Amino acid sequence: MNYRKFGNTDLKVSEVGFGAWGIGGPAMAGKTAIGWGEVDDNVSKEALKKAYDEGINFYDTADFYGLGHSEKLIGEVFGNSDKVIIASKVGHVQHPDTGEPLLDYTPEHIIEGCEASLKRLKRETIDYYQLHSARVTHFQQEDIAEAMEKLQAQGKIRYWGLSLITFNPFPEADYLLKNKLGSGFQLVLSIINQKAMPIVEDAKTSGFGVIARMALHFGLLTGKFSGDSDFAANDHRKGRLPGDIIEESNELLNEVWELAEKHNISKTGLALSFVLSIPGVSTVIPGIKTPEQVTLNTKDIIQLPVEDVDLLKKMYEKKLIHLLNKMEKLG
Numbered sequence: 001m002n003y004r005k006f007g008n009t010d011l012k013v014s015e016v017g018f019g020a021w022g023i024g025g026p027a028m029a030g031k032t033a034i035g036w037g038e039v040d041d042n043v044s045k046e047a048l049k050k051a052y053d054e055g056i057n058f059y060d061t062a063d064f065y066g067l068g069h070s071e072k073l074i075g076e077v078f079g080n081s082d083k084v085i086i087a088s089k090v091g092h093v094q095h096p097d098t099g100e101p102l103l104d105y106t107p108e109h110i111i112e113g114c115e116a117s118l119k120r121l122k123r124e125t126i127d128y129y130q131l132h133s134a135r136v137t138h139f140q141q142e143d144i145a146e147a148m149e150k151l152q153a154q155g156k157i158r159y160w161g162l163s164l165i166t167f168n169p170f171p172e173a174d175y176l177l178k179n180k181l182g183s184g185f186q187l188v189l190s191i192i193n194q195k196a197m198p199i200v201e202d203a204k205t206s207g208f209g210v211i212a213r214m215a216l217h218f219g220l221l222t223g224k225f226s227g228d229s230d231f232a233a234n235d236h237r238k239g240r241l242p243g244d245i246i247e248e249s250n251e252l253l254n255e256v257w258e259l260a261e262k263h264n265i266s267k268t269g270l271a272l273s274f275v276l277s278i279p280g281v282s283t284v285i286p287g288i289k290t291p292e293q294v295t296l297n298t299k300d301i302i303q304l305p306v307e308d309v310d311l312l313k314k315m316y317e318k319k320l321i322h323l324l325n326k327m328e329k330l331g
Contacts, residue, residue: 001055001298006282007184007209009159011085011127015276016298017058018051019213019285023073024066026234030099035066037235039289041073048077050291052084054298060186060211060285062089062132062163063117064101075122087186087211088117089132089163105131105138107147114151128209129157130186133165136175145181159183161209167328168195177206184209184282189275191256192217192249193324194316197278204280212275212284220249221271222296223257240330245323252319259308269300274312277304 002015022036023044048059059078061070071088078084090113093104110131117126129151131144138144148160161184162176176182185203187196189212203210216222218237227243260270268286275284286297304312 002301003057004282005209006128006159007203008207009128009183009209011159011209013058013085013209013283014056015283016056016272016301017060017211017283017285018048018056018294019287020059020061020070020074021065022287022289023047024061024070026232027066027069028099028234029064029067029094029101032101033234033236033238034064034101035234035236036287036289037232043290044073045077046291047288047294048074050294051288052078054294056294056298057083058085058087058283058285060087060213061121062092062130063113063120064089064092064132067094068116068120071117071120075120079122080124085127086121086123087128087130088121088126089130090114090117091132091134103133103138105134105142105144107143107150110144110147111151114156118156125155126157127159128184129160130163131160132163134162134172135165136171139172139175139181145179148182161185163211163213164188164196164199166193166195166214170196170199173199173202177202177208182208184211186211186213188212188214189278189281189284190215190217191221191253191271191274191312191316192320194313194321195324197313200278200280209282210280212278212281215275215284216268216271216286220246221253221267223250223253223267226250240327242330245327245330248326249323252323256312256315259304259311262308263302263304265300265302266296268296269302270304272297273300273302273304274309276301277309 161182163186227247
């Protein structure tokens with residue numbers, strides 16, 4: 001496993017991290033699925049242990065993943081160990097009446113949310129604390145930065161940043177960079193979704209760390225789905241990956257997967273290697289639920305030649321962005 005400096009911080013993170021949304025389980029917020037279907041907690045714990053054995057030291061979770069369950073499992077496995085770097089998030093809550101997802105970035109909730117996460121994680125400090133898709137208006141309406149800096153001064157968190165929403169443009173990133181707030185961004189970046197590429201460059205120039213999520217784009221870039229694939233009602237992909245989208249994706253990606261054959265690596269390895277070959281990316285966090293997925297996500301990482309990175313960028317501009325636009329309309 002290789003390790004990279006996270007922006008201007010003193011954090012040195014594994015280039016492949018552990019995306020811990022999936023191990024939160026099949027949680028529902030009201031009638032909204034916020035998980036990835038059924039999971040076995042014992043298997044999830046084995047996956048966390050396997051990841052550590054393979055050199056993964058960066059674990060990304062959130063208080064809304066499984067409504068706290070993801071944090072709880074990480075706490076049970078690692079506790080207050082200084083051998084791992086834990087990132088979590090705050091800001092997503094449930095409506096008191098319907099249970100549906102809401103956003104809350106009041107200083108009071110940020111402070112309370114951090115305390116609750118620390119208890120579930122069994123830690124004294126969260127290494128990197130993120131605002132879970134806050135918008136510029138939230139910063140303008142609330143003393144968000146002050147609350148995060150207070151937690152930092154108290155030693156409850158080491159660094160903080162922002163997990164960006166998936167759509168562009170990205171005024172939130174510009175706002176933090178302009179005002180020199182926080183230390184990094186989490187953003188969507190994959191062969192299928194390259195909208196955030198300019199933000200990666202800006203972050204690199206400004207000394208911000210970058211966590212790349214959704215590098216496998218809900219699993220489409222593993223090549224394991226067909227038009228007949230179906231998802232459980234408690235899996236958020238149910239409405240996002242209908243059969244026609246999967247079939248179109250597989251057809252468009254045939255040329256992409258030729259590069260995997262060229263380098264004798266898996267489709268998963270190509271997808272992750274592309275993201276890690278973008279200058280400025282600190283770590284990529286594929287979702288992991290099983291020990292087998294740990295192996296798949298760590299065994300074929302290479303530095304892609306510049307010409308192959310450029311080819312994948314051109315494929316995106318010519319073909320894949322049209323697929324992405326269709327998918328974004330589905331939510």
